[in-house]
Amino acid sequence: MIKYSNGKSYSPKQIKKSDDKKTVSLKRHLSSANRGMDLEGDINSSNEYYKEHDLCLITKRPTPINVVKVDYSKGAIITNAYFEKQSTTDYNGVYKGRYIDFEAKQTKSKTSFPLANISKHQIAHLKHVLEHGGIAFFIIEFVTKDEVYLLDAKYVIEFYENGNRKSIPYETFLSVGHKIKRGYAPRLDYLPIVEKIYVKN
């Protein structure tokens, strides 16, 4: 909890339960320093919003960790473990019965999204999702532009497998991507895009 000079205090819980405009702007102010650094947080809170409003159910896969040693004398404390590479994607879930699967990434580049931080395993996973009729995409943030796009996985797979390029040009996002609207709740409203491009048509 943060105490302010006016004697009022701020707590995240307070914000969650209140629609008060002042509280909202306070929260935005507090988080503006991290603008562009918290794509994951924005997606998680949007998913929470969608769940609470019965719009869809998307969950984040836990980070895979390889546990080497557990100390049971203190009630199962893990004392030796290491992070494993995610072989699938960060998010999946269900919308109107359909399977949804996506990965979220950020780039500081202004001109293109580098493919270096997408693994072969993730591309293989997304190809399988598409094969089985699932909805697969990326949510990619151009941090310095403060712009977030939804891009169907097939384009990323194409660029990844083409081999001539090591990045996807920004122009591709403008032409075949879909800009996601930022807001307060949900913070990244990507579901209307999913509805429009995958479900409605």
Next chain:
Amino acid sequence: MIKYSNGKSYSPKQIKKSDDKKTVSLKRHLSSANRGMDLEGDINSSNEYYKEHDLCLITKRPTPINVVKVDYSKGAIITNAYFEKQSTTDYNGVYKGRYIDFEAKQTKSKTSFPLANISKHQIAHLKHVLEHGGIAFFIIEFVTKDEVYLLDAKYVIEFYENGNRKSIPYETFLSVGHKIKRGYAPRLDYLPIVEKIYVKN
């Protein structure tokens, strides 16, 4: 690797790559001591089989772990962490575009499946899955009977919320459950049941 008196050796890798009948029966022999103790392994290998044969894509969610301390001096070794309770289910994925979500549990009881090891959060999660048109079920093994059943989540939710009972009688599995065939590959062939009760009709 295990060395045998006939000079031959056994390695799990060898089994995976070979269809040789002897190797197969050796594996079955070796695992028979653990019969009924490895439901998770059976499901994982069945999912692997389904993936390799392009039948569906079901992945296991990693165990959620809360990381307290990481030692970066040795290259990101986790030195303090603890297991968190799974608030969703163990498995989800896609079959013919449809979202699938399930939890696997075992019981040593011969007469009923106790609801004690299913959490409130898991029930809430499965209700959301059903609300959004997803396919949700349990795979439950009666270890002492060596029988495995697929039971639609709605029955488990009903029993869980009814409150009068703390377990689901074995008879319920016989009447509304679906017995899963055991085999070599896949070891637990639950997909034809999913096809029959959720997709075909």
